[in-house]
Amino acid sequence: MSFSYLIYLYILICVCLIAFEIGWLIYYGARERLQRKRTAQYEEYLRQQCETLASGGELPPLDNRQKLFFRNVFSNSHKIIAFACAFQNVSNEYPDEIRSAVGIVDEEALYIMKHVQGHTKSASKVYSLKLYADMTAYTWRNRPGRIVEYQFAFLTDPSVYCRTYAMDVLYAVGTANDLHRAVMLLSNKNLFYHPKVLMEGLMSFRGDHRVLSLLLIRDFDSLSEDYRIAVLEYCRHRAPLIGPFLVDFLTGEYSVDVKCTTLRYFRKYPIPEAKEIIIDFLENDSKYAWEISAVAAKALSAYPEPDVKELLKRKLSHPNWYVRRNSAESLVAIGLFVSEKAEIMNHSDRFAREILEYNLVVAEKSKMRVGADLPGGDVL
């Protein structure tokens, strides 16, 4: 091809890019101005409603015009964003009145939910759900009804945000049975849900944690690995009395991560039935993965008994670095007599001396308790 034609082609591409950049800026600017105008209109509407309520008046039932208004808001993601901004701004001024101001009757809310389900773009669903969760958690808390059912359709959406927001609605207004069903659905569909996000969400559940934790533990074997970890971590934070139901996880055919997470549970809520098993993990460590022995060493800090102390002292010389370190931390947490400290400081193992001395210094100087609660999944 002639060199000149190639240069013309290059010039053409450059001109297209320049045109695109300029066009984009104009489009973006126009869009932003439209959004600001929409937000201002919605703010005015919400403010009028709130002022009526604040002055002691009552809002009449939604008429057709208002129903159309709400349906219009939820039909388009840009409008949803504008409404959400307006909602946020007005809720800062009228925190008590705002949710009543947007209280939507049953049929209307269900209509909107049906419509949102039909949005092809996950982004629209996400924004709709978030707005809906914010607006209606107050309205629906005492009469969740069919609104809860609609969340299950969103749980299988590819967008993790959509799933998260659906779960948020369930945490706020669902029952323990609803949440149990939701977790089983997510697990069976093999949908990625970060264990920390799930754990945090379950912790924010407003219903009976004991009932929920027992339901989840009952069907523990049906859960996938990530969900098992999340459920155990949740139990560690919200279910102090279900220890007896978890002992089998230490002895059964479960993964290293499940056993380590269970050990962390027993470190926080020690029960006598678990003690011998944990001691066995550390005493006969050759039979188990090193991670289990290391976490067992840490878990034994919850059992401040003489036989445990002696075992931990012996394990200060263990070949595994983490077992030694955790044994030292547990010994310091349990507490050592001056004579015991002296005995270890005269030990022939240099590492045993160093690791214990380090932990004693940290315990003395640090504001944190040695052996403090570590995030789930960490062995250290």
Added chain:
Amino acid sequence: MSILYKVVNALCSAFAVYLIVYATFLFLSVIIGASTMYARRRRTYYENKLDVKSFIPISIIVPAYNEEVTIIETVRSLLALDYDKYEIVVVDDGSKDDTSKVLIEHFGMQPVIRPIRSRISCQPVEQVYECYDQKVSITLIRKKNGGKADALNMGINASYYSYFICMDADSVLQYDSLRKIVTPILEDDKIVACGGAVMLCNGVTLKDGKVIKYDLPKNIIACMQAVEYSRTFLASRLLFDRFNGNLIISGAFGLFKKDTVIAAGGYDHDTKGEDMELVVKLHEFCVLNKIEYTIKYAPDAICWTQAPERLKDLRTQRKRWHVGLFQCMYKYRNFFANPKMGPVAIISYLYFLLYELLSPYIELLGIVLSVLIVVLGIINVRFAIVFFFVYVLYGMILSITSYLTTIHLQGLHIRPVSIFKIIGLSLFETTYIHFVMLWTRATALVGYRKNKRNWGTIQRKKIDNS
């Protein structure tokens, strides 16, 4: 003469194709970059619901060598981060100044005998200090000098948590940067590394990691770099992010999964571009071991860093970057057009080879050819001027719009008069600095064998973060 004519014509055509491919790439990048940033901005209207309270714990590793001027502000900015669970590990790589001393005195650090397990080999520890009075624990490790990569490896060995961030000692993390850089991990469990965006703090007033006042740097060299950084991040990183093809995570701010980095061998001592080398290594390690992985980019996780303000320092920096790029590209030459390594080899590696490593030589050749084609009459002078004008205008528009888009999407504001400054700067950059840097990069490999481990020195200034 006709043979010369034909040769020059053929070379010019090849050079024109080279320019066309690059222009097309930039065009695609800008479209994708702009739409990605726009979508992200829409999402920021809502509170991030993956912003969990029990955060993913992170170890922040700060390798330091002769950083007594900036290290206190850097650590103070880390203490002001809006995040619950993290630790700070500063590794003093045998500094000849008072880097350790200023830290020990300022934070009241105490010497401890702390055993550190060497999962990656590095130079021995001289002393460990710890501090327990701050919001999070701060560990200072003094070690024998071994280079930045060695210091990072020591930091990895000493770190407590499963994820670590590497950053530069002359940088300041924005207060919300940890939350922003961790978000992709909550969305996708396959992420092994995530890069943040680097912006220049020259001319910016920060307080506890928050931008109080933003303005273009007064210094023209720093100002030009501010525009250049925006163009690079918006134009290429976001595009590569789409197909898991990012070959670089800036050494100033990157989040990594510790176990994967250790399994891959940690940072390499033998290269000046250790940040790029690690990322390419992670690509290779995961592909060869059939590990499902993603390397992501979080454009709203911001790290503020200093840009060199003297041309001499800028040239030193760019020479080092080019040598690092060469070392990395050479070390991983098995990536070249290798379909087994995936799109990262076919697209990203090829792009970096042609448009980063070899571009100074190709562009210099292009300049020579441009003169020749006018002399030989292949094109007339007027056409050559039009071409040069379009070339300059294209570069300017790209720089200006990238910078303004980045500023707007980060929620920053500049004075209207600064826009004229940016227009003037982009013209200055496209017509002068670009060619200075071209020559700098083209000569970067001269004396390579003798200087391959020498980093050079760059003048540092105290960051305004009070």
